[in-house]
Amino acid sequence: MSRDSALVSADWAEKYLGAPGIVFVEVDEDTTAYDTGHIPGAVKLDWKSDLQDPVRRDFVNQQQFEALLSERGIGNGDQVVLYGGNNNWFAAYAYWYFKLYGHGDLKLLDGGRKKWELGNRPLVTDPVSRTATSYRAQTQDQSIRAFRDEVIAAIGAKNLVDVRSPDEYAGRLLAPAHLPQEQAQRAGHIPTALSVPWSKAANEDGTFKSDDELRQLYGGAGLDGSKSTIAYCRIGERSSHTWFVLRELLGHSDVKNYDGSWTEYGSLVGVPVALGDEPGDPPSN
Amino acid sequence: MTTNSVGCGAPVQSAPLPASVDLEKETVITGVVCSGEGDPVGGAYVRLLDATGEFTAEVVTSPEGQFRFFAAPGTWTLRALSRAGNADAKLTAGRGLNEVALSVIA
Structure with missing residues (x-):
């Protein structure tokens, strides 16, 4: 992987808004951010309600992920461009998550919402709906x-x-x-x-x-x-x-x-923990 | 808690705190970002830098220009980035509520 294959610039994104086969996806910690204005045509993913199991502490499973992407209108062949607030933390998290389930063509928008907003690029509040797909995910890539x-x-x-x-x-x-x-x-x-x-x-x-x-x-x-x-x-x-x-x-x-x-x-019983600014040594057995 | 409509010329109005926040324990740094014309700046990016200048957190201001951090006692720097301009402020925070005003300059 390299910068050219994983990252797109705000200028690039502005040029390809609405292009067929490219889906912009906003992922935020503050999930209300999308509703106050998003990149034209972008769909929203809620990192918590969409990507986390509602009961156990784990991700949604393969079938749930398939259902989610199908419902949002994301196809296996689409190029997915992820962006968000918090300097792209949650967009990078979604990127890793999409990789985990084997999505092929993935990009992160360099600078996320901040770069886009500070550059006075367009944000809209129009509802976005895409035609549903039949998305197929891979088993989780545990590597x-x-x-x-x-x-x-x-x-x-x-x-x-x-x-x-x-x-x-x-x-x-x-x-x-x-x-x-x-x-x-x-x-x-x-x-x-x-x-x-x-x-x-x-x-x-x-x-x-x-x-x-x-x-x-x-x-x-x-x-x-x-x-x-x-x-x-x-x-x-x-x-x-x-x-x-x-x-x-x-x-x-x-x-x-x-x-x-x-x-x-930090909640595990009995594991070693280091305090202070230095890495600390491995525990001696 | 009620939210007042904030004028930037008025005394510093901080972001309302959730009822669960214990000000005996938390070090809250809060305030308003204002423009040179004295208007609140919503949608500004405010970053909290630690005593060494290292990034610690970033929030986006409310439509009334308000921001809020939960830090620890010590010396901090605030830096605001917005379409209306940027601003910096340094403060020494103690436990409880610490209020700061930021005026951005284009």
């Missing part, structure tokens, strides 16, 4: 999804990248600072995890930094390119942003997103 046991086994063996803010990594904050801090789980990070906040990979307008800057960022942080990598954050959406950078932009081959992330790890 890009990490579960907790694999994460614990990776301590001291693989690259672990904590992409939350420095204060969350150190244990001074329990959640990103736009959310209340009362949380059930313990504070801190997985021992040996490198701290590379997702925001270091993005410019102020939400676009990704250049490949050279990104290579320097992760190299400088001590990411060993010869090892496999697992990225995590609090609930798996910011780490999708970093997963996208490492695998889709920089072309690293074995990168997984741990969607359980800190809300799961």
Whole structure:
């Protein structure tokens, strides 16, 4: 993968609005954002009600995902262009999620809603309806999804990248600072995890930094390119942003997103936790 | 809690807090983004940077220009980006409510 195959610019997107075979999809944390104005023709995905199982903590299953995309009018052959607020966190999360279920032609809109809005590009409130399709998903590609046991086994063996803010990594904050801090789980990070906040990979307008800057960022942080990598954050959406950078932009081959992330790890009984600004050592047996 | 219609010339009006927020424990940083003409700026992107200048969070202002963060006691920088211009402000926050006004300049 590379920048050309995974990313499109706002200028490109504006040129191809309404083009057949291209579906713009908005995915936000603030799910009311779409209703206040969206890219013309874009359909909405609610990261919570559409993409999460309503009872268990897990994703919708293959059949539910098929039903969702069919209903939204997304076909297997369509090029899906994802964008959203929060510097594309949830759009990157949806990108990773669409990959998990094997969608072929996927792009992320560089800069997401922010770049689009600050550039005074058109946003409309018109309802969008597309003809239903018969979407067929693949079984989940587990090569890009990490579960907790694999994460614990990776301590001291693989690259672990904590992409939350420095204060969350150190244990001074329990959640990103736009959310209340009362949380059930313990504070801190997985021992040996490198701290590379997702925001270091993005410019102020939400676009990704250049490949050279990104290579320097992760190299400088001590990411060993010869090892496999697992990225995590609090609930798996910011780490999708970093997963996208490492695998889709920089072309690293074995990168997984741990969607359980800190809300799961920080609630596990008996696992090692490191506090403070340093990665910390693996626990001695 | 009621929301007042905010005029940027008036004293700082912060975003209403959910009833579940405990101000004994939370460090809330809140305020309004105003334009040079004194009008509230809705849809502005406000970022919270930590004491080292590192990004911590970002929110979009309400139609009344309001923003709100849940931080920790310490030194923070706010930076607003909008179609009407940008602004920066530095503050030292303590537990409870910390109010900041941001005036953007094109």
